[in-house]
Amino acid sequence: MKYYIISGEASxxxxxxxxxxxxxxIDPNAEIRFxxxxxxxxxxxxxxxxxxxxxxxGFSEVIMNLRKVLGFIKFCKKDILEFSPxxxxxxxxxxxxxxxxxxxxxxNFNTHYYISPQVWASRSSRVDTIKxxxxxxxxxxxxxxxxxxxxxxxxxxxGHPLLDAIADKKLVDENTxxxxxxxxxxxxxxxxxxxxxxxxxxxxxxxxxMAAKFKEYQFVIAGAPSQDYSFYKQFIKxxxxxxxxxxxxxxxxxxxxxxxxxxxATLETALFKIPEVVCxxxxxxSYQIAKRIITxxxxxLVNLIMNREVVTELIxxxxxxxxxxxxxxxxLDPEQRLKIFSDYYELEQQLGGKGASENTANLIMx
Numbered sequence: 001m002k003y004y005i006i007s008g009e010a011s012x013x014x015x016x017x018x019x020x021x022x023x024x025x026i027d028p029n030a031e032i033r034f035x036x037x038x039x040x041x042x043x044x045x046x047x048x049x050x051x052x053x054x055x056x057x058g059f060s061e062v063i064m065n066l067r068k069v070l071g072f073i074k075f076c077k078k079d080i081l082e083f084s085p086x087x088x089x090x091x092x093x094x095x096x097x098x099x100x101x102x103x104x105x106x107x108n109f110n111t112h113y114y115i116s117p118q119v120w121a122s123r124s125s126r127v128d129t130i131k132x133x134x135x136x137x138x139x140x141x142x143x144x145x146x147x148x149x150x151x152x153x154x155x156x157x158x159g160h161p162l163l164d165a166i167a168d169k170k171l172v173d174e175n176t177x178x179x180x181x182x183x184x185x186x187x188x189x190x191x192x193x194x195x196x197x198x199x200x201x202x203x204x205x206x207x208x209x210m211a212a213k214f215k216e217y218q219f220v221i222a223g224a225p226s227q228d229y230s231f232y233k234q235f236i237k238x239x240x241x242x243x244x245x246x247x248x249x250x251x252x253x254x255x256x257x258x259x260x261x262x263x264x265a266t267l268e269t270a271l272f273k274i275p276e277v278v279c280x281x282x283x284x285x286s287y288q289i290a291k292r293i294i295t296x297x298x299x300x301l302v303n304l305i306m307n308r309e310v311v312t313e314l315i316x317x318x319x320x321x322x323x324x325x326x327x328x329x330x331x332l333d334p335e336q337r338l339k340i341f342s343d344y345y346e347l348e349q350q351l352g353g354k355g356a357s358e359n360t361a362n363l364i365m366x
Contacts (some may be wrong), residue, residue, distance in 0.1 A: 001027065001365070004085035005034035006076065006100060008051050008093035010195050010225060011264040013037030015115060015357070016091050020045060022361035026218040030365075033083050035076070038225060044152050048079055052226045054096075073099055080104065089364060090134075091115055098126065101133040112364050113137045116155070127151045138360045141305060142350060156363060159356035162264070166249065166271050167354055174254040181244055186218040187256035189328070192248065192269070194261040195224035197231065202281045204235045207259045209321050210237045211326055216239045217256070222248040257331050259324070265302040266311065270347055275331035275340045277324065278302075278313045310343040 003023065007016040017039035023030055024044060032045030041047045046365065053070055065344030080100075081090065087110045090097040094117030101111050113134045119126045120143070130137065130153070137155040139145055145157040168310040178185065189210070204221070211219045219234055232243055244251055248265070250271040252258065260266050262280040269276045278300040299303050302311050312327045314320075328337055 001086040002031040002083065003033075003087050003089060003364075004080055004083055005032060005036065005040070005045075005089045005091065006093065006097055006345055007034070007036045007040070007091035008054065008067060008096060010037065010051070010339060012091045012093055012115075013039045013051060014165060016040045017043050018161055018164055018357040019089070019091075019114060019360055022357045023365060025358075026365050033079075033085070049075075060084055069096070072096070077103055080109070081107070086110065087112060087364060088115060092117065094118070094126070098129055098133070102129065104323065105133040111135050114360050114364075115140055115161075116144050116148075118173055120144055124151075127153060136363065137203050138363060140354065141301070143305065143307070157352065158359040158363070159239055159353055160267075160351040161356040162268055163348070163351055163354050164357050166268070168220075169249050169253075171253050172250045175251060177254050181220075181242065182240055184240075187239070188251070188254060188271075189217045189219050190251050190255040190260075190274070191215065191219055191221045192259040192260040192265045193221065194263065194265075195226050197227065199261055199282075200224075200227065200231070203261050203279055203319075206231070206281075206319060206321060206324060207279070208235055208237065210243060210259070210324060211241050213325055214328065214332075218242065220244055220251055220255075222251050257328065258360060259328065262299050262313070262315075264301070270302045270311070270344050273341060273344050275337050276311050277327045277331060279311070279313050279319050279324070280315050281319045282316070302347060306343065306347055308339070310347065 005016055007013060013036045016036045020032060020040060020043040033048060034040055034045055035049045036047065038049050088104050090101060090113045092115040098117065104111050111134050116137060116139045117126060138158045139155050140158060140160045142157055145155055148155045191207045193200045193207060219241045221243045223232060223243055225246045229243055229245060252269055252274055255274050258269050258274050258276040260269050260278055261275045262278050266278050280299060298313060299315060300311055300313055305307055314323050
């Protein structure tokens with residue numbers, strides 16, 4: 001059978017790649033054409049568009065690049081018609097995918113959505129669109145299944161794919177890792193400033209100010225696969241800062257603490273049992289819109305899943321040098337760390353165990 005997968009961003013590429021691996025185990029002869037990234041391309045199939053080509057952040061950036069966005073939508077529709085897949089699989093990326101889903105149903109394509117759009121966070125009216133144009137929805141957060149029940153829409157909780165990705169990751173030896181990357185023996189504080197240039201610019205300069213205040217640690221920037229070192233270099237001013245590209249899981253596995261931009265990385269960091277401070281600062285315009293339509297109490301997946309504050313969130317004006325120093329100092333305290341570790345183990349239990357990718361592949365292909 002023929003499958004067309006549309007994902008966006010680095011996290012979509014990761015989850016898409018693991019889904020594709022499970023799909024090929026079920027049917028080695030499956031024909032898969034996809035929008036994604038390097039991880040999906042390494043599994044097989046045919047890459048149509050790389051997510052780097054359409055990495056626009058926030059409301060204002062999307063508006064500024066609206067012509068490009070509309071061009072991608074037009075091209076995607078044309079490509080789907082030419083490929084004529086048996087099933088279309090959407091992965092997150094709601095702004096783009098829901099537009100394609102509406103069109104796809106008008107053409108009688110069978111539609112599946114893996115990792116729900118965040119309708120539970122804002123604009124719940126989009127549930128009506130999902131019910132009309134998505135044949136099957138597979139969710140990875142337990143509270144999302146309960147959310148959809150309120151709208152009389154049955155979805156399937158498949159578990160969280162990060163559990164698979166982390167469990168399958170071969171852990172590195174800390175001493176070997178430090179030696180290979182020319183790091184000192186000091187404990188590591190990982191910096192995860194995001195993947196887009198706009199967010200890295202806003203986040204990293206403040207994060208790096210901690211390097212001058214916590215000299216007994218070494219700070220290591222987790223470089224995103226979508227950005228080159230030349231972009232990060234302009235922010236590095238002190239000697240106890242290093243840069244390692246495309247090795248985030250290895251870095252987290254040997255870190256003592258982390259400063260993390262809000263997104264999937266907050267959950268990844270927690271599953272590696274690393275105490276963290278969650279940070280976020282968007283453009284003024286995007287933030288003003290977001291705070292008016294987002295109804296959630298928290299922004300990090302860790303706190304949303306636990307329905308209480310497990311990790312501190314420094315958002316917009318709270319994300320400043322003084323507050324970040326206070327919160328980093330707090331998560332380095334041994335007593336506080338024990339409480340965080342206990343919360344992290346409870347979090348893992350909430351996510352329902354391994355097998356999300358395999359479960360989803362079986363449901364789609366069954």
